[in-house]
Amino acid sequence: MNHDYQKDISGCGLTGLISRKRRRIGGADIVKSLCLMTDRGNGLGAGYAAYGIYPEFKDFYAFHIMFDEPSVRWTLEEYLKNNYHIEKIEEIPTSPVKAIPIAPLLVRYFVTPLRDKMAGDIQEADFVVNTVMKVNSEIEGAYIFSSGKNMGAFKGVGNPRDIAEFFRIEEYEGWTWTAHTRFPTNTPGWWGGAHPFTLLDWSIVHNGEISSYGINKRYLEMFGYKLTLLTDTEVAAYMLDLLIRRQGLDIPSACLVLAAPFWKKIDSLPEGEREALTALRQTYGSALLNGPFSILFGHSKGLVGINDRIKLRPLVAATKDDVTYMASEESAIRAICPAPDKVWAPRAGDPVIVNLED
Amino acid sequence: MLEINAGGMYYRDLNQKIRDAVNSGEKDITVRNVNGQYYIGDGLRGKSTITVEGVPGNDLAAFMDGPTLVIKANAQDNISNTMNTGKVVIHGNAGDVLGYGMRGGKLHILGDVGYRVGIHMKGVKKQSPTIVVGGTAGDFFGEYMAGGVLILLGLNNDGRPIVGDYLGTGMHGGVIYVRGEIDKNNCGAEVGILDLDDEDMKVLKESLTEYCKDMGLSLDEIMKKGFKKLIPVSLRPYGNLYAY
Numbered sequence: 001m002n003h004d005y006q007k008d009i010s011g012c013g014l015t016g017l018i019s020r021k022r023r024r025i026g027g028a029d030i031v032k033s034l035c036l037m038t039d040r041g042n043g044l045g046a047g048y049a050a051y052g053i054y055p056e057f058k059d060f061y062a063f064h065i066m067f068d069e070p071s072v073r074w075t076l077e078e079y080l081k082n083n084y085h086i087e088k089i090e091e092i093p094t095s096p097v098k099a100i101p102i103a104p105l106l107v108r109y110f111v112t113p114l115r116d117k118m119a120g121d122i123q124e125a126d127f128v129v130n131t132v133m134k135v136n137s138e139i140e141g142a143y144i145f146s147s148g149k150n151m152g153a154f155k156g157v158g159n160p161r162d163i164a165e166f167f168r169i170e171e172y173e174g175w176t177w178t179a180h181t182r183f184p185t186n187t188p189g190w191w192g193g194a195h196p197f198t199l200l201d202w203s204i205v206h207n208g209e210i211s212s213y214g215i216n217k218r219y220l221e222m223f224g225y226k227l228t229l230l231t232d233t234e235v236a237a238y239m240l241d242l243l244i245r246r247q248g249l250d251i252p253s254a255c256l257v258l259a260a261p262f263w264k265k266i267d268s269l270p271e272g273e274r275e276a277l278t279a280l281r282q283t284y285g286s287a288l289l290n291g292p293f294s295i296l297f298g299h300s301k302g303l304v305g306i307n308d309r310i311k312l313r314p315l316v317a318a319t320k321d322d323v324t325y326m327a328s329e330e331s332a333i334r335a336i337c338p339a340p341d342k343v344w345a346p347r348a349g350d351p352v353i354v355n356l357e358d
Numbered sequence: 359m360l361e362i363n364a365g366g367m368y369y370r371d372l373n374q375k376i377r378d379a380v381n382s383g384e385k386d387i388t389v390r391n392v393n394g395q396y397y398i399g400d401g402l403r404g405k406s407t408i409t410v411e412g413v414p415g416n417d418l419a420a421f422m423d424g425p426t427l428v429i430k431a432n433a434q435d436n437i438s439n440t441m442n443t444g445k446v447v448i449h450g451n452a453g454d455v456l457g458y459g460m461r462g463g464k465l466h467i468l469g470d471v472g473y474r475v476g477i478h479m480k481g482v483k484k485q486s487p488t489i490v491v492g493g494t495a496g497d498f499f500g501e502y503m504a505g506g507v508l509i510l511l512g513l514n515n516d517g518r519p520i521v522g523d524y525l526g527t528g529m530h531g532g533v534i535y536v537r538g539e540i541d542k543n544n545c546g547a548e549v550g551i552l553d554l555d556d557e558d559m560k561v562l563k564e565s566l567t568e569y570c571k572d573m574g575l576s577l578d579e580i581m582k583k584g585f586k587k588l589i590p591v592s593l594r595p596y597g598n599l600y601a602y
Contacts, residue, residue, distance in 0.1 A: 310497060331434065
């Protein structure tokens with residue numbers, strides 16, 4: 001299949017929630033919240049990501065893999081067995097849904113890299129990233145769409161309700177959830193193109209269009225990332241891995257790279273801050289995400305919501321007790337939290353950063 | 359008076375019910391348990407008053423021509439798009455892109471609003487649309503404004519800036535009144551900041567009298583603080599933008 005398209009423009013709706021106290025919340029809430037915004041998408045993609053769902057396998061990388069053809073599975077497993085200890089293999093549990101007559105084969109593997117395969121001083125996470133890149137670009141018809149620990153992405157072509165029923169989302173319990181309904185216009189609505197996009201523990205759901213996709217893609221390729229999923233959002237997931245995990249930026253700094261303040265603002269700041277922000281923009285000019293976006297990114301330690309610098313896509317946040325909610329629409333939050341303690345619209349480019357308590 | 363329970367109802371069914379009620383001559387409609395239903399009041403005509411309890415969905419009161427919508431909670435994005443006549447009263451905060459291309463009527467908001475409020479607002483023939491915001495506004499307030507009146511009060515702003523950047527950028531008609539001081543650096547190049555004259559005070563007081571009545575606020579309290587007026591003063595401020 002030829003998926004050689006350059007970018008994606010989409011309407012989309014997103015929602016997410018996090019319990020700072022790591023209280024595991026059933027999937028029913030996030031499904032209800034997303035389903036309120038079903039009409040922001042057009043049925044050509046929906047998905048969910050959850051953290052804390054695999055406590056019994058929390059030390060293993062959970063690979064969720066989709067296969068265009070069942071036979072590809074054996075090629076993939078041969079490669080995997082040569083490089084990983086495989087603790088468990090199982091088909092991802094699904095339920096038959098009328099609206100989803102055709103689905104790829106979906107299998108999950110709980111794995112840990114074999115020590116003797118990790119040459120030199122390569123980090124375990126780098127080894128896993130290399131595997132994801134290799135499989136997605138070299139094993140035709142196999143896509144690793146989730147590769148973190150104690151987390152997972154579940155996504156496909158369908159509307160939010162159908163995808164939730166298909167993947168039995170309501171049976172999972174997690175402390176962080178994100179979800180997305182898609183309205184693709186420039187790329188095919190295929191299973192790999194649904195959100196969330198993930199790499200290791202990073203997961204991204206995105207509403208908007210990353211106009212800088214080409215620049216971001218070339219920059220990421222210099223660091224060995226391969227962009228295979230044909231949708232702009234993919235760059236955001238890999239960019240966070242590059243900035244935060246590999247280059248050691250903290251989350252607020254990474255947000256200042258993705259949605260850098262305008263020079264007009266930087267020039268008006270006191271000297272120290274001005275110099276820091278100038279250095280960040282100059283160093284990471286190719287990591288700037290241009291164009292309209294609202295993004296939620298989940299990771300093993302928390303959840304972040306961020307808008308583009310001039311707020312071209314909506315984002316609303318709310319808190320109630322230990323839970324923070326973020327969504328494209330306030331009503332999507334109120335669908336599951338009718339009386340929040342606080343509701344606000346984050347300013348453009350101003351991230352909402354929520355960290356899990358230890 | 360007619361009551362509609364919108365709990366869990368799909369927006370098309372809800373809007374059909376409202377439309378049928380208005381068409382059958384119902385003047386006073388209360389819609390309870392609204393949450394996220396889109397397009398409420400869109401294209402509606404007549405003189406009915408529709409009270410909404412709960413947070414309505416996007417694109418409220420688009421192309422509306424006559425009715426009064428009273429929202430008892432926060433509201434979302436894209437309210438009063440190309441609205442012609444009538445009124446929307448929101449007793450909470452509202453989102454982005456309010457009053458886009460608004461041709462007439464009134465939009466009263468008690469709390470804060472988001473980005474691009476009053477964008478492309480115009481007015482047509484003798485109609486002049488008015489938006490009054492009680493709280494603060496984000497960037498691009500009155501962007502490309504061509505007509506009508508925008509009033510920003512900044513009540514209870516807790517020290518936050520009353521308005522964001524790019525105020526009135528691309529403005530070529532209409533007038534913006536802001537209760538407080540304006541930083542010229544936050545304005546579009548074509549915008550002039552002036553003091554109010556007698557005619558301005560007349561327009562302002564007339565609009566605010568109605569606003570205060572809707573919101574239960576005191577006009578005297580509001581008028582204790584001075585206003586500034588913003589109007590376009592330059593015809594082609596970007597004429598050289600791409601010329602060198």
